[in-house]
Amino acid sequence: MRKKIVAGNWKMNMDYNEGLSLFSEVINMVKDEVTGSQQAVVCSPFIHLHSLAQMAKGYHKVVIGAQNAHQAESGAYTGETSAKMIHSVGAEYVILGHSERRQYFGETNELLARKTDTALKHGLKPIFCIGETLTERESDQHFDIIKTQLTEGVFHLSEAHFEHIVLAYEPVWAIGTGKTATSQQAQEIHAFIRIEIAAKYGQEIAANTTILYGGSCTPKNAPELFAQPDIDGGLIGGASLKSRDFVDIVKVFN
Ligand code: PGA
Numbered sequence: 001m002r003k004k005i006v007a008g009n010w011k012m013n014m015d016y017n018e019g020l021s022l023f024s025e026v027i028n029m030v031k032d033e034v035t036g037s038q039q040a041v042v043c044s045p046f047i048h049l050h051s052l053a054q055m056a057k058g059y060h061k062v063v064i065g066a067q068n069a070h071q072a073e074s075g076a077y078t079g080e081t082s083a084k085m086i087h088s089v090g091a092e093y094v095i096l097g098h099s100e101r102r103q104y105f106g107e108t109n110e111l112l113a114r115k116t117d118t119a120l121k122h123g124l125k126p127i128f129c130i131g132e133t134l135t136e137r138e139s140d141q142h143f144d145i146i147k148t149q150l151t152e153g154v155f156h157l158s159e160a161h162f163e164h165i166v167l168a169y170e171p172v173w174a175i176g177t178g179k180t181a182t183s184q185q186a187q188e189i190h191a192f193i194r195i196e197i198a199a200k201y202g203q204e205i206a207a208n209t210t211i212l213y214g215g216s217c218t219p220k221n222a223p224e225l226f227a228q229p230d231i232d233g234g235l236i237g238g239a240s241l242k243s244r245d246f247v248d249i250v251k252v253f254n
Contacts, residue, residue, distance in 0.1 A: 001208075002207065002208045002209060002210045003037075003038075003210050003232070004038035004226075005038065005041060005166060005212060005232065006038065006039075006040050006041070006212075006234050006236060006249050006253075007040075007041035007065065007093070007095075007168075007212065007233070007235050007236065008026075008040070008041070008043060008240025009067060009095060009098070009214075009240060010042070010043065010044050010045065011067070011237060012045060013241055014045070014241070016047055016051075019044055019052070020048070020052075022241070023044070023052050023056075024055060025243035026040070026062065026243045026246060027056065027062055029243060029244070030059065030250060031059060031061075033247060034061055034247070034250055034251055034254065036253045038253040039060075039061055039062075039063060040062045040247075040250045041062075041063050041064070041092070041093050041127070042056075042064055042065065042240070043064075043065040043067050043094075043095050043127070044065075044066075044067075045067070046081050049064055049066060049086065049090070050090065052064045053089055053090025053091060054090070057090075063092045063093065064091045065091055065094055065095060065127065066081070066086045066091050066094045066124075067094070068095065068096070068101060069081060069083040069086055069096070069115060070083070071111060071114040071115045071118050073118065082118075083118045083119045083122040084122045086124060092124065092125060093125050093126070093127055094119050094125070094127070095127045095129065095168075096112055096115050096116055096119065096128050097115075098129045099131055099170060099175060103172075109148065109149055109152035112128070112153045113153055113156055116128065116153065117157075120157070120161050120164055126166070127168050127235065128153060128165055128167055128168065129167075129168045129214070129235070130145075130146055130168070131146070131149075131169055131170040131215075132146065132172065132173075133172040134172065137173065143189075146169070146189060146192065146196075150197075159201055162197075162205060163208070163209075167193060167210070167211045167212065168213070168235040169189050169190060169193060170214035170215050171189075172215075173215075175214065175215045175216070176237060179216060180215060180218075181215060183221075183224045183225050183227070183228050183231075186228060187229070187231060190213070190228065190230035190231050191230045194206045194209070197209055210233065211231065211232050212233045212234050213225050213226075213231050213233075213235070214235030214236065214237070217235075217236050217239060217249065218249070219239070219245050219249055222234060222248075222249045222252045223252050233253070234249060
């Protein structure tokens with residue numbers, strides 16, 4: 001059975017102390033309130049990773065992730081952070097291909113394929129984001145865009161490597177806008193993604209791949225979204241900055 005995951009993406013929010021208090025609230029609530037087999041992932045800025053990983057020790061329901069990693073192993077890349085470094089502080093996941101990285105930092109599918117390889121090589125599990133813009137949806141290109149992002153970003157992987165990938169469908173028009181995809185719109189794309197995975201890697205791997213929905217997900221809309229057969233959890237931006245909201249979304253799977 002595939003894993004149910006709710007991942008928080010703090011983006012560039014929370015100074016060091018704010019992040020630590022938010023995370024300790026999350027851990028305490030998850031410990032007392034979350035009963036199922038779902039996993040919560042908190043993807044913080046780099047500065048928090050080590051401390052959060054220490055705080056999360058012993059609670060296997062809560063693990064830590066980064067929001068980006070460089071494609072190179074190491075070297076003269078001032079200001080960058082490598083996958084090996086991220087893994088060495090105890091993070092398990094890394095978000096790759098978030099639309100903000102694609103849009104503001106010019107990350108292409110080809111670059112993201114390299115980042116994915118390096119992350120996997122160093123034991124990180126990528127949460128690989130895909131999704132169309134509003135213009136692409138309105139001109140009916142969304143299926144093609146998703147297919148290209150999959151083909152160029154992750155379908156070069158061997159089966160053994162692909163099994164460590166979590167996918168996140170995040171329609172760009174729904175991110176931080178308060179405009180969620182309807183559960184039907186999201187399910188339609190998730191089902192399409194699973195069909196594409198099956199065509200490439202076979203039914204079993206497709207059935208075992210966790211596919212998250214992201215984009216203005218809240219405690220209010222999460223139950224309906226997560227009830228869809230191909231939606232296995234969420235990637236949560238804004239609502240992950242409030243411990244109560246984040247944990248309520250994690251608890252949807254209770
Ligand atoms: P949002 O962000 O929940 O604030 O829309 C989601 C994301 O960017 O991952």
